[in-house]
Amino acid sequence: MARKLRRRPIDNTVVMDMTPMIDIVFLLLIFFMLTTKFTPDEKAISSLMPTNMGQAQASSPSPVPPDQINIKIYPRTPGPVSTTNQFIRNLQPSAYRDLLTPILAERQGRAIDDISVQVGGGPATPIEGKYLSMKGGELLDTQLRNFKNTILEGLESRDNQAAVRKDAPPIIIHCFSKLSWKYALLAYDSVRAFEADKGAGIITKNSDLINARQVAFAPPRVRNYSANEDGNELYEIIHMQ
Amino acid sequence: MAKAPVMQDNDELDLTPMIDLVFLLIIFFILAGKITNQSRTEQITVPPTTTATKIENPKRIIINVFGTTKSGDPPAGTIMIGTEKLRSSGVDDYSHYQRLRLILDKQYDLAHKIPDVNNPVLMIPDEMIIEIRADGDTEYRMVQEVLQVVTDSINPKDMTPRNVAPKDMKPFININYTTRKPGEKN
Numbered sequence: 001m002a003r004k005l006r007r008r009p010i011d012n013t014v015v016m017d018m019t020p021m022i023d024i025v026f027l028l029l030i031f032f033m034l035t036t037k038f039t040p041d042e043k044a045i046s047s048l049m050p051t052n053m054g055q056a057q058a059s060s061p062s063p064v065p066p067d068q069i070n071i072k073i074y075p076r077t078p079g080p081v082s083t084t085n086q087f088i089r090n091l092q093p094s095a096y097r098d099l100l101t102p103i104l105a106e107r108q109g110r111a112i113d114d115i116s117v118q119v120g121g122g123p124a125t126p127i128e129g130k131y132l133s134m135k136g137g138e139l140l141d142t143q144l145r146n147f148k149n150t151i152l153e154g155l156e157s158r159d160n161q162a163a164v165r166k167d168a169p170p171i172i173i174h175c176f177s178k179l180s181w182k183y184a185l186l187a188y189d190s191v192r193a194f195e196a197d198k199g200a201g202i203i204t205k206n207s208d209l210i211n212a213r214q215v216a217f218a219p220p221r222v223r224n225y226s227a228n229e230d231g232n233e234l235y236e237i238i239h240m241q
Numbered sequence: 242m243a244k245a246p247v248m249q250d251n252d253e254l255d256l257t258p259m260i261d262l263v264f265l266l267i268i269f270f271i272l273a274g275k276i277t278n279q280s281r282t283e284q285i286t287v288p289p290t291t292t293a294t295k296i297e298n299p300k301r302i303i304i305n306v307f308g309t310t311k312s313g314d315p316p317a318g319t320i321m322i323g324t325e326k327l328r329s330s331g332v333d334d335y336s337h338y339q340r341l342r343l344i345l346d347k348q349y350d351l352a353h354k355i356p357d358v359n360n361p362v363l364m365i366p367d368e369m370i371i372e373i374r375a376d377g378d379t380e381y382r383m384v385q386e387v388l389q390v391v392t393d394s395i396n397p398k399d400m401t402p403r404n405v406a407p408k409d410m411k412p413f414i415n416i417n418y419t420t421r422k423p424g425e426k427n
Contacts (some may be wrong), residue, residue, distance in 0.1 A: 189293070
């Protein structure tokens with residue numbers, strides 16, 4: 001008689017062939033191996049922003065309050081320092097474009113190599129590095145710390161030691177239009193870190209922001225509304241930094 | 242003595258440990274891979290900060306702003322809200338911001354914006370947070386423009402609590418910026 005391929009068990013248990021189960025299990029495993037993406041956990045940093053109701057109240061450009069601290073991040077042009085300082089003052093759009101065009105032409109669309117950070121009226125600190133000019137350029141740890149320390153030291157020298165942090169002068173962050181967003185956010189982060197050291201603590205709830213120091217990103221200075229033929233509003237946003 | 246290469250029935254490979262290991266691997270991958278919100282696309286690498294806090298309240302509007310991506314698609318400056326991608330068609334064309342404003346207006350309507358009478362300082366309920374998720378290398382100008390549209394899309398008249406005098410209203414909105422922990426590559 002043909003040899004039996006399976007031993008017939010003596011007791012009444014069932015022998016199951018595990019091969020299909022192993023196949024399905026391998027399929028599942030391969031599916032998960034291919035679809036799992038490991039991404040870093042994301043966090044959020046919060047801020048308050050005035051709505052246009054607040055801006056509409058100041059329809060004409062209001063004079064800069066004397067005790068405001070400006071943090072300026074702009075490309076470090078090879079010329080004298082005074083040229084770059086002109087970015088910060090109120091410029092007419094035409095004058096701004098005259099300053100901006102040669103810088104952009106020189107860069108020819110590449111990212112900007114060196115930037116300068118200036119806190120208030122203090123000296124500008126250059127943040128150099130070939131990494132700034134890479135697409136998807138990565139900031140080295142040292143550059144990050146350099147940037148942060150510049151802002152911390154600048155703020156320390158201008159601190160009025162207010163006990164209630166809300167009474168400290170508000171901070172406006174100006175960033176050149178063509179620079180990466182990460183520098184402006186880093187500046188904001190450095191200010192919040194400074195405030196955390198001064199007793200405000202790290203902001204966790206949005207309601208804490210009401211009592212915290214005012215920090216804002218400089219809005220575009222000139223905004224015009226115009227309407228097209230259908231009467232729909234069109235935006236015209238001109239950046240002054 | 243002739244050794245016949247015969248399949249012998251009494252040599253069976255026990256597969257049980259292999260199945261155990263494979264199950265372990267499956268469980269590892271199931272647990273390690275999170276089911277992420279579709280709005281948080283992987284094509285955006287957010288900038289690193291140190292004072293950021295964990296994202297707890299999930300009810301938020303996420304506005305993605307793309308920087309330069311590896312494949313070049315979507316192009317830098319594209320705004321993605323939900324599944325919709327908006328981009329400018331050229332220099333000085335800002336029509337995509339109109340669309341963004343429409344979407345935001347609809348979102349506010351859907352959120353049944355009721356002025357929080359306990360918190361008249363904040364013009365929208367605490368639940369509604371707008372999160373700007375911009376790539377670290379997005380041009381600052383593009384993020385500024387998105388911020389401006391977000392500011393404009395809130396109509397203070399709709400937000401006024403009835404028992405708060407206009408002069409006492411502080412028109413602020415809450416904006417969150419997505420960041421990550423600083424690592425070796427920043």
